Amino acid sequence: MDTQSMLMSHPSVQGRPSDAIVNCIEQCADCAATCIQCADACLAEDMVADLRRCISLDLDCADICTATGRIASRHAGADARVLHLALQACAEICRSCAEECERHAGMHEHCRICAEACRACLRSCEEAMERLPGLQ
Amino acid sequence: MDTQSMLMSHPSVQGRPSDAIVNCIEQCADCAATCIQCADACLAEDMVADLRRCISLDLDCADICTATGRIASRHAGADARVLHLALQACAEICRSCAEECERHAGMHEHCRICAEACRACLRSCEEAMERLPGLQ
Amino acid sequence: MDTQSMLMSHPSVQGRPSDAIVNCIEQCADCAATCIQCADACLAEDMVADLRRCISLDLDCADICTATGRIASRHAGADARVLHLALQACAEICRSCAEECERHAGMHEHCRICAEACRACLRSCEEAMERLPGLQ
Amino acid sequence: MDTQSMLMSHPSVQGRPSDAIVNCIEQCADCAATCIQCADACLAEDMVADLRRCISLDLDCADICTATGRIASRHAGADARVLHLALQACAEICRSCAEECERHAGMHEHCRICAEACRACLRSCEEAMERLPGLQ
Numbered sequence: 001m002d003t004q005s006m007l008m009s010h011p012s013v014q015g016r017p018s019d020a021i022v023n024c025i026e027q028c029a030d031c032a033a034t035c036i037q038c039a040d041a042c043l044a045e046d047m048v049a050d051l052r053r054c055i056s057l058d059l060d061c062a063d064i065c066t067a068t069g070r071i072a073s074r075h076a077g078a079d080a081r082v083l084h085l086a087l088q089a090c091a092e093i094c095r096s097c098a099e100e101c102e103r104h105a106g107m108h109e110h111c112r113i114c115a116e117a118c119r120a121c122l123r124s125c126e127e128a129m130e131r132l133p134g135l136q
Numbered sequence: 137m138d139t140q141s142m143l144m145s146h147p148s149v150q151g152r153p154s155d156a157i158v159n160c161i162e163q164c165a166d167c168a169a170t171c172i173q174c175a176d177a178c179l180a181e182d183m184v185a186d187l188r189r190c191i192s193l194d195l196d197c198a199d200i201c202t203a204t205g206r207i208a209s210r211h212a213g214a215d216a217r218v219l220h221l222a223l224q225a226c227a228e229i230c231r232s233c234a235e236e237c238e239r240h241a242g243m244h245e246h247c248r249i250c251a252e253a254c255r256a257c258l259r260s261c262e263e264a265m266e267r268l269p270g271l272q
Numbered sequence: 273m274d275t276q277s278m279l280m281s282h283p284s285v286q287g288r289p290s291d292a293i294v295n296c297i298e299q300c301a302d303c304a305a306t307c308i309q310c311a312d313a314c315l316a317e318d319m320v321a322d323l324r325r326c327i328s329l330d331l332d333c334a335d336i337c338t339a340t341g342r343i344a345s346r347h348a349g350a351d352a353r354v355l356h357l358a359l360q361a362c363a364e365i366c367r368s369c370a371e372e373c374e375r376h377a378g379m380h381e382h383c384r385i386c387a388e389a390c391r392a393c394l395r396s397c398e399e400a401m402e403r404l405p406g407l408q
Numbered sequence: 409m410d411t412q413s414m415l416m417s418h419p420s421v422q423g424r425p426s427d428a429i430v431n432c433i434e435q436c437a438d439c440a441a442t443c444i445q446c447a448d449a450c451l452a453e454d455m456v457a458d459l460r461r462c463i464s465l466d467l468d469c470a471d472i473c474t475a476t477g478r479i480a481s482r483h484a485g486a487d488a489r490v491l492h493l494a495l496q497a498c499a500e501i502c503r504s505c506a507e508e509c510e511r512h513a514g515m516h517e518h519c520r521i522c523a524e525a526c527r528a529c530l531r532s533c534e535e536a537m538e539r540l541p542g543l544q
Contacts, residue, residue, distance in 0.1 A: 001437075001438045001441055001442065002442075002521060003441070003445065005517070005521055006442060006445040006446070006449070006518055006521055006522075007445065008517075009449060009516065009517035009518040009521070010445070010448065010449040010452060010518060011449060011452040011453055011454075012452045025441065025445075026441075029409075029437050029438075029440075029441045030409045030437075032437075033409055033411070033433065033434075033437045033477060033481070034409065034410075034414060036477075036478050036481045036482075037411065037414040037415065037418070037433075037481045038414070040328065040418065040481055040482045040483060040484045041414070041417060041418040041419065041484075043324055043327060043328065043484040043485075044324065044418060044419040044420045044483065044484040045419055046321075046419075048320055048321055048324065049318075049320050049321065052212050052213050052315050052316065052320065053212070053213030054213070055212075055213065055315060056210050056212045056213030056214070056312065056315065057213055057215060057218075059206070059210065059331075060206075060207045060210060060215070060218060062478075063202070063203040063206045063207060064203050064207070064218075064222065066199070066203065066474065067199040067200050067202065067203040069441060069444075070195070070196075070199045070444050070470075071196045071199060071200070073441070073444045073445045073448055074192050074195065074196060074444075074448045075448060075452065076188050076189070076191070076192045076448045076449075076451040076452040077188050077189030077190070077191065077192030077193055077451075078192065079193060079196070079229070079232045081228060081232075082193075082196060082200075082225065082228050082229045082232055085221070085224055085225035085228050085229075086200065086225045086229075088221055088224075088225070089218065089221035089222045089224070089225045092217060092218050092221050093215070093218045093221075093222075096215045096217070096218055108417065109413070109416075109417035110414055110417040110418060113410060113413055113414055113417070114414075137301075137302045137305055137306065138306075138385060139305070139309065141381070141385055142306060142309040142310070142313070142382055142385055142386075143309065144381075145313060145380065145381035145382040145385070146309070146312065146313040146316060146382060147313065147316040147317055147318075148316045161305065161309075162305075165273075165301050165302075165304075165305045166273045166301075168301075169273055169275070169297065169298075169301045169341060169345070170273065170274075170278060172341075172342050172345045172346075173275065173278040173279065173282070173297075173345045174278070176282065176345055176346045176347060176348045176464065177278070177281060177282040177283065177348075179348040179349075179460050179463060179464065180282060180283040180284045180347065180348040180460065181283055182283075182457075184456055184457055184460065185456055185457065188451050188452065188456065191451060192448065192451065195467075198342075202338065205305060205308075206308050206334075209305070209308045209309045209312055210308075210312045211312060211316065212312045212313075212315040212316040213315075244281065245277070245280075245281035246278055246281040246282060249274060249277055249278055249281070250278075324484050324485050325484070325485030326485070327484075327485065328482050328484045328485030328486065329485055329487060329490075331478070331482065332478075332479045332482060332487070332490060335474070335475040335478045335479060336475050336479070336490075336494065338471070338475065339471040339472050339474065339475040342467070342468075342471045343468050343471060343472070346464050346467065346468060348460050348461070348463070348464045349460050349461030349462070349463065349464030349465055350464065351465060351468070351501070351504045353500060353504070354465075354468060354472075354497065354500050354501045354504055357493070357496055357497035357500050357501075358472065358497045358501075360493055360496075360497070361490065361493035361494045361496070361497045364489060364490050364493050365487070365490045365493075365494075368487045368489075368490055
């Protein structure tokens with residue numbers, strides 16, 4: 001994924017795109033894919049009944065990360081307030097999902113990796129909210 | 137779409153599901169589909185260059201409505217704070233998209249219908265935020 | 273959802289839109305939402321371990337139905353061959369998901385309703401493939 | 409994105425996951441994100457009226473790639489025939505989108521990069537269809 005080159009060739013992005021938005025778009029894509037895989041791996045575990053909340057949060061997280069990555073990619077008619085609220089919702093579900101996955105990270109490697117992806121995405125959303133002009 | 141019957145048969149929904157959540161799920165699905173159609177109709181208009189912001193907001197709105205409808209449907213491991221933030225982001229994009237569509241509702245019937253779908257979805261998100269226990 | 277009015281106001285749709293495509297778009301939205309709800313209801317059942325395949329097919333079905341409904345909505349630059357293949361994949365997952373849900377329709381009302389939504393969506397995809405000019 | 413490690417820790421994946429499926433999942437995520445960015449960059453170009461078909465195919469491609477990557481990630485209740493049809497639809501839209509983007513790759517760097525992402529995803533879908541047991 002070469003988000004930086006894509007944004008550099010976007011007519012509405014003047015000069016070098018913000019590292020924060022580039023990173024956020026890529027972390028959202030990564031986290032969405034990882035959460036889908038974690039949900040499916042949890043579903044296949046013997047102890048699936050104990051992993052219901054993890055599966056549900058994984059699916060919520062994948063859905064918001066997908067939407068947020070798409071919204072963060074749009075500069076042609078961007079609405080800063082909408083992006084800010086999407087980033088806020090995304091950061092919150094990443095935190096919830098990371099906390100849940102961390103509870104069984106010692107037992108399930110997929111939850112350990114997924115928690116890391118959620119933490120990285122959470123940080124990238126927070127940085128995007130802090131750094132982007134007009135987003136606050 | 138028979139969301140009420142689906143939720144009544146959900147093991148985690150005790151008794152009759154909240155009308156607010158049922159309506160919100162259905163309005164999100166309706167608004168997402170309408171926004172996808174409005175974006176494509178705008179793209180086909182002669183004056184497409186004047187409709188860039190409308191297309192972009194339509195696509196943002198479709199993506200958040202899809203994610204929010206999915207999150208509102210999940211009760212197996214629900215996280216009220218995540219749902220609340222998703223509803224907030226959804227309400228905001230519905231408001232932005234409705235305002236933009238209303239600017240050319242007199243000229244484009246698809247924008248008039250889309251603005252109505254966005255307003256209905258906005259109201260349903262606000263009602264869901266007001267009525268649901270634990271969402272505030 | 274007033275798909276017919278939306279398509280009638282679309283600059284690329286000449287005259288009255290095909291009933292088959294209107295119905296297909298609406299059934300895809302309905303089936304996607306119903307499958308998301310069925311997956312979550314299955315996840316909350318005591319016998320979740322026996323419902324793994326149902327949950328997985330529900331999620332697949334929701335994802336393809338969402339994509340297919342969006343593609344069927346786009347007329348601005350439509351590629352008939354792509355739509356045909358999407359409809360084919362959508363019909364197949366609707367059939368698989370309906371068959372799986374029917375296995376426990378007697379036990380779980382959400383699976384009974386979901387099977388019906390999948391069957392209706394399957395029929396609408398088949399009709400769209402049969403009726404649309406240039407789709408074969 | 410560490411899809412290989414995620415799949416290695418999935419209870420239903422015996423031993424080392426297929427390189428073809430790992431690559432396909434990652435290319436689908438990459439192509440979906442790139443297509444969303446290309447659609448938005450095209451929308452912001454002065455010559456947007458000439459890029460309608462490109463925007464529409466970009467959006468179709470993003471939607472199928474997202475769905476296909478999710479379906480390819482699910483092994484808990486996998487239906488090989490559904491995955492095969494999704495891969496077929498995905499390969500076809502990637503080919504259409506690549507051909508369209510290549511028409512203006514000399515003028516728009518975002519279209520050049522997007523065409524490459526689509527070609528890579530097309531190859532990964534074809535390899536997944538060829539290599540995976542039970543997929544034919």
